[in-house]
Amino acid sequence: MTTVDRALDHAHDDHHDVPYLTGKGGPIATVWDWMTTVDHKKIGVMYLFTVLFMFFLGGVAALMLRIELFEPTRQTAAGITGAAFAGGEGSSVGGVGKFYNTVMTLHGAIMVFMFIVPGIPASLGNFFLPLQLGAKDVAFPRLNLASWYVYVFGSFFGVYVILTGGIDTGWTFYTPYSTSTEGQPQVVAMILAVFILGFSSIFTGLNFIVTVHKLRAPGMGWFDMPLFIWAIYATSIIQVLATPVIGVTFLLMLFERLFQIGIFDPGLGGDPVLYQHFFWFYSHPVVYVMILPAMGIISEVLAVHSRKRLFGYRAIAFSSLAIAAVSFLVWGHHMFTSQGELAATIFSALTFLVAIPTAVKVFNWIATLYKGSIALTTPMLYALQFLFLFSIGGLTGLPLGALSTDLHLHDSYFVVAHFHYVMFGGTVIAFLAGIHHWWPKMFGRMYNEFWAKIASGLVFVGFNVTFFTQFFLGTQGMPRRYASYVDEFTTLHQISTVGSFVLALGFVVHLFVFIHSLIVGERAGQNPWGGLTLEWETDPIPLEHNFRHEPIVKHGPYDFESVVPPGCDEKDFPLPPQDEVRTVH
Amino acid sequence: MAHAPAEHAYDPKDPHGFHAHDHDHGHVIVSWQTLLAVLVALLILTALTIFQAQFEIHADKTWGWDIPGWVNIVLAMVIATIKGSLVVLFFMQLWYDKGVNTVLFLFTIFAVWLFLMFTMIDLSGRSTIVQWRGGEVVAGGSGVGIKREGFGGSALHVTVRENYIAEQGYTQEEFDKKLAEKHASHTRKPHGNSKDHSRVPTGLTPGLFSTGPWAELAEDEHTGKGKSDH
């Protein structure tokens, strides 16, 4: 994409022409600059680190769950056996269960509300959406910063409440347990924390929609946008339309706990299934808030690292919107056992619609790889892992979407395995692909490719060992959310626990790779992968105002067969003989 | 995806040609006559919807007409929708505005519709296939689960009433008389018909109240059998 000097390019103030990572004099001035910045790149980086910190907390909780499940807990005459965390109030099996439930709530609430929902859009999306659009910033920069502060406040408040209050409702806060459980006034505070987090989500989504509408670079039509942007755009629509409903749900719940208004509590005439409808009207679409940006990253990574035009650009773009639309039609499949059969039948039929746009994406990605010049870099490895793991996750969703099989599998470890394959095998793996893909652009340094690949291998093996076993556990009848189990499940649980530690080891290696890169990593060039989207036209570390000149888009984001990547030598990325190029529009 | 170079003259202030043909969009000045006319229409419609509701009560009292409940709600909602549309189109200027805002608003309404529709499909059709699912939580419905000093165990309004009678030193007859007076002063009596009631409130979800403070209530009730009259 070419840049043109134009008179309109107003006189930059000199201080805007430094890389955005450059400090502001003293350390205090620099910190103050970051804390008050409205620069989408800085906010994106701040989001990245806070989100990863939350992922760390949630991961520790997950490991604690797996340690507890290493052996079944038993009450014997001599005391409790098999309980890893029997101290404190855990002097009885019930105490162990209570502790387990608290840790499980911690894991669920952190991972869902504080890591995976804001995860990709608020960090990578914030950083790269304006860059890929060729904009100087998002539409409402101050709202963007507000979003981060609201997120940080809500997150720390929430974590504090769970840790001090021992909330054991699970992340779904199902009524009547959550509205009537004794001795848990902290549920009110926790609901408030999630309510607050909702605002951050809405701010981000609203900002991105307006940015896409109004700040595209000259020459960039809707179908010249990179597919990452299409995915983020679809995500933002869901965020704006679904999040307010969780707001009103938790508002009603708050009053239910404070004044017993009797809307959700059956002991007061309310309907607990109504709560589930309210809750899943938000929380099912939000599943697609989690996965859609991941799909966007995969589209980018596959195209760039196989140096091939994405197959079926429009199909992938529209399938993102289709997923967003369908996401509002299928929430009832979380409640097959609690709702009436009529609604369940309708929801089950609609659920299978999701498979269509999702399959469109997967087939297009695979077709993209065909005859591509595939470079097995770390991001590409993760993208390939995504295709494999996400397909397993998607296909295991079918027996859960079918009414008859769901009655058997409902609330079993099969469900746990299924959504971890989608959420971890899908979203987290794609997040890792995205972080590695854009790491050089964000921090101007390369990472150690060898060790990153080792880490990605550990993550892949660890993840599969942890969760594939849980499919077996689930089909054999192991229910989810239990602190103990019958002896027959011991072997499978132990394999799963071992796997979780391999997975954790993979992340530790990743952490060292990142720290190593930040300190002594090799300087990255402007465009190490030869990408064609606009973010690769910026300086190695983007300037505070992003582009030296306002970019004008002259080619599509994936015209690899006809365009030499910006900032690259033609020798490194040779074009194919032009008479052999067949362009498909 | 070939990228066609911009055909029109490049206008740096308007790179997408957004404003090539619609210079006034976004800055419409609506005439005061239009605004006033809309206000008058809204006031007339408000009067109409009030009249409609009052007429029904009047007709019931005076002539004994039993207008089905759905007429009332359909008319009220139609009028409210017309009023709402007037506000959105003219006060909020969607009539003159860019298409994107209209699309956005329609999507919002669509999402609201989905939310209400699917929830109602479930809650109203719960007994369509399996009868016992249509039962209602009778014991809880009257608020026995309330946590309040001296409450719980029996229905909320019953406890409230008993406390009140004891407090005021009324006899039952005195209270009944007062009760009748209270409700005589209300302009309208509850519509007893069940034409628009999606499910008849009888029956009890089996086992739901077999434990806890309302256990004995559940024993009096018919448990287990589907009592839905559908």
Next chain:
Amino acid sequence: MATIDTRASGLTKQEPLWKRYVPGHHWRTQDDEFDAAKIGIWLFLATEVLLFSGMFCAYAVFRMLYPEAIAAGSGYLDWRFGGINTVVLLISSFTIAMAIRNVQLNQQKWATINLSITWLCAAGFLAIKFIFEYGPKWAEGKRIGNLFSYPYASTDHEHIWWSIYYMATGVHAAHVLIGMGLIAWLIYRQRKGAYGPTHYTMMEGVGLYWHIVDLVWIFLFPLLYLVH
């Protein structure tokens, strides 16, 4: 969000604030910024509509489950106060639309008058609500949730009706209160000359917000006061 930058515009301090307004650095034109702000406001309004949809959903469900309680509850409300409040809100919606028109035509004095009427209508709405509706009802014991203590209840589930009533109208009243704050801010800024024919984004935004508050009431009024 007016960032006033006299340096770049080259206009002197004698000019009114709205003439000196300079759009944010990332915008190409002031029109772009205005359009974007408007899309942003509409998205925000979408979230507001969905927030209230929860209340409407709860209403619909409990109307279906406990029709007698809803009918009885509706009978306790006096349509006259609801009707007056509807008229008050409709008028305020009209005046804020007129205020925007005034600003567009640089009729600053009329804009102040119309905004003030809007603010007074909002205050009147809340006054009627609290003095003639919430106050007496609360005193009688027609209260929310477990505070309910009205001895003359005629149906089993009246406490749920009052819960829905207070939640729906309460959240709406909170929006009116926020709107009053915003309109007061508008009056203050408008007196300072911040809004004029070329820059009135904030006015437009608050106006749209105020209309949506009106819109919600247009549906709440028949559902709570008239339908039975």
